Amino acid sequence: MPFTRLDEKHKRSIRKLISPDRFSDGESHCNLHARDQSFHPPCPPDAVVWPKTAEEVSQILAYANTHGIPIVGWGSGSSLEGNPIPVCGGVILDFSEMNQILDIREADFQVVVQPGLVYQDLNHALRHTGLFFPPDPGARATIGGMIANNASGTRTVYYGSTKDYVLRLKVVMANGDIVEIGGRSAKSSSGYNLNQLFIGSEGTLGIIVEATLRLTGTPEDFSAVIATFPSVESAGKAVFEIRRSGLSPAALELLGPECIELFNIQADLGLTVSPTLFIEFHGASKAYMAEMIDICRMICEENGSEQFEAGLGRQERDRLFEARHDLGEMIVRNHPGCAILVMDVAVPPSAYPEMIGFARREIAKSGLTGYVFSHAGDGNLHLNIAGETGNTDHWQVIDAMVLRIVNNALSLGGTATGEHGVGIGKRKFMEAEHGRSLELMKRIKNLFDPKGILNPGKIFPEDP
C-alpha cells in the first residue's frame, strides 16, 4: 500500500495538533528513532512527536488515518527484531514524556500507568509497598513497549510474562477512537479477551495510552544457586529434570561457557568457565527453600554437575543478575565492527535439550562466534552470533543457520520468537508457524486498521 510522506503542509497540520516543542523533523531526532537494538538496517521517520495525552494521540491518529500516514509507537527503542523501526517513514510517537504513574491501588495489587513509564522506575516507586511488577527484560524498556512485544525476562519461569499482568488497556484505534478494554476484577469470563489481542501486537492494531497492571508481592526471601556442568547438553538436561520434578524456580538461566568468560572479563565475576545454570528460588521460609535446593542439587549432580554452590548472598546474586541483564551489551562490546544477530526460539520443555544441542552444532559448523544463553526454564533459547558488518559471506552463513535453527524449533513444536516479537526478522516464519491462522490474523489487522497505517512492514510476511 502506498503511504503518504510528510510534506510541509502535513507537518504544519500535525504541529498544530501538539505543542510545537513536542514535534520535530530535525535530522538528529529522526536518526535517533531510525533503529532499535537489532542488526536491522536503520530507517528514519519523517517526524517525531512526543505526546502527553490520549487526546493528542487520538487527534494525530485521526489525521494520519485520513491521509494515509504511517504511525509507529516508540518506547525505549530497545527491541531486538526491528519492531519499532519506521520502515515506511511517517510519524514516530515517542512516549518518553507520557510516563507517569497515575494511581497506585495497593489494596487491589494494581497500578495505573502511562505507556512511557520504564518498568524499573515503576518498581522503584513501588519499593516500599511490598508489591512489584515482575516482567524484567534486560533493557530499560517501557510498559507500552513491553505490552506491545509481550516481553518477559529472567523471572518469567515463575511469575509469567507481560501478558499475565495486563488487566485493562486504554487504546487509541487507527481512526482516532479511544477505546477502553478489559476490567479491574481479578477474573472475568465476559466476552472476547481483547487485551490479549493488543499484547504482542507490536503496535499494529492500536496505540496503548494507559494500562492497568496487576502487581504481585515482593518475595520475602530468596535462595540463589550457581551450578556448573561438563556440557551445555547436560545442563539442558538438568533444566528439563528440574522442571519435571515440580520444583518451581523463580529463575532458571543457562549460560554457555563463552558467556561466563565474558562475565569474568567484563564484570570481574571470577566464575568457573563452564556451562552454568543460575537458579533462584523465592519463598517465605528458609526451610522450604532448603528443601527445594536439596532436590535441585540432587538433580544437578545426577546430570553430572561439577560444582553446585548454594546460598549466595544478596550482593553476589544481584551482581550475577546484573551481569546476566548486561550480557547482550557485553557481547556487542566484545565484537567491534560486527553486527550481532539475536535468535530467540522457544520449544516445549521435553524438546529443550535437543534444541540446545542442535544450536551448538550449528554454531560449531559455521565457524563464527556464537553465544548460547537461555531463559532455560521457559524453553527459550537465545543464540547471539557475531558477523562482520558488510561481510556478505558471514551474513549468508548466518541467514542459512537462522533458517535451519528456527525450522528445527518449529518442527519440535516451538516458536520462532519466545519474547522479542516478529518485527522484521521473523516475518518469514509466520506462514510456517501459523498456517491458516495467519489468515485470521490478517483479517483482524484489516478490521482494526483498514488502511494499514499502524507500524506497517511488521509481523506480516508480504508487507513492504
Added chain:
Amino acid sequence: MEIVVLLKQVPSTESLVEIAADGVSIKTDDIKWVMNPYDELAVEEALKIRESGEGQVTILTIGPEKAVEAMRTALAMGADKGVRIDPGDLRLDGLGTAKVLAAALKEMPYDLIIAGHRAVDDDNYQAGPAVAELLGIPNISMVIKQDISDGKIQCHRTVEGGTVVIESPLPALITTQRGLNEPRYASLPGIMKAKKKPVDVKPIADLGLDENALAGKTTIAALTPPPERKGGRVLDGDTAQDKVTALVNALRDEAKAI
C-alpha cells in the same frame, strides 16, 4: 554486632515544594513523606552486615508521630526495632539534632552507627560527623564500600580522581554515599511483621538535656525558590557555519562561558 541507623523522614523529592506564608518553612499539607534516600542505603548496609554475622539493627529517628512511617519502612525491610525521639515544638538545627541523637545513643548499645551523608531536605551534611564528635568515636564519611573484620572497619570513599581506603577501630560512625548498595524492596509479610516490631518513643525531655542549649544556634532567615527556567532560543543562520558562529558569539558575549 549492634548497629544503629540514624534515619530521617523527608519530603519526597518528587513532591512539589512550595514556600509557606512565613517565608522560612515549606507547605507540608500536600507533601508525600519518605525515608531520606541516603538513609535507605544505611538501612540496607546495616541489614547486610547483620546477615553476614549476628546482632541487631536499631533505627533511631527524631521526628513527630508521622515519622514512624519511614521507620516502619525500615523495619519492613528487615530492621529489628526502632527508637523515636519526639522533639515536641523544639526546632533543631544541625548541631541540635546531633546533640539529641548523641544523648539517645549514649543510652543504647552500639558497635557501628550508620547515617546518610546528608538529608535531602536541609542538605546540612552535619548530623553524622557531629554525632561522632559528641560520642568521641571515629567518623568515616561518604562510604561506597565497607568491610568489617577483627573489630575494625575498612571503608572506601571516592575522592577526586580516585579512591581512598580508610580504616578505623569500632565503634565508629560511617555515612553513606550512592553506590554503596542497592536497597532491597519491602515484602508484604515484611510489612505485616514490621507492625509488630517494637518502637520506643521518648520525649526529648527524657534525655536530660538542657533544652535552652539545644534550641537552634542558627535560624533560617529566608527561603527562595530556584529561578524559573527561561525558554530556549533557536539561533538564526542559513548554514551550519552561520549557526555555529552565532552560537560561539552567544557563548562568549552573553553567557560568558568561553
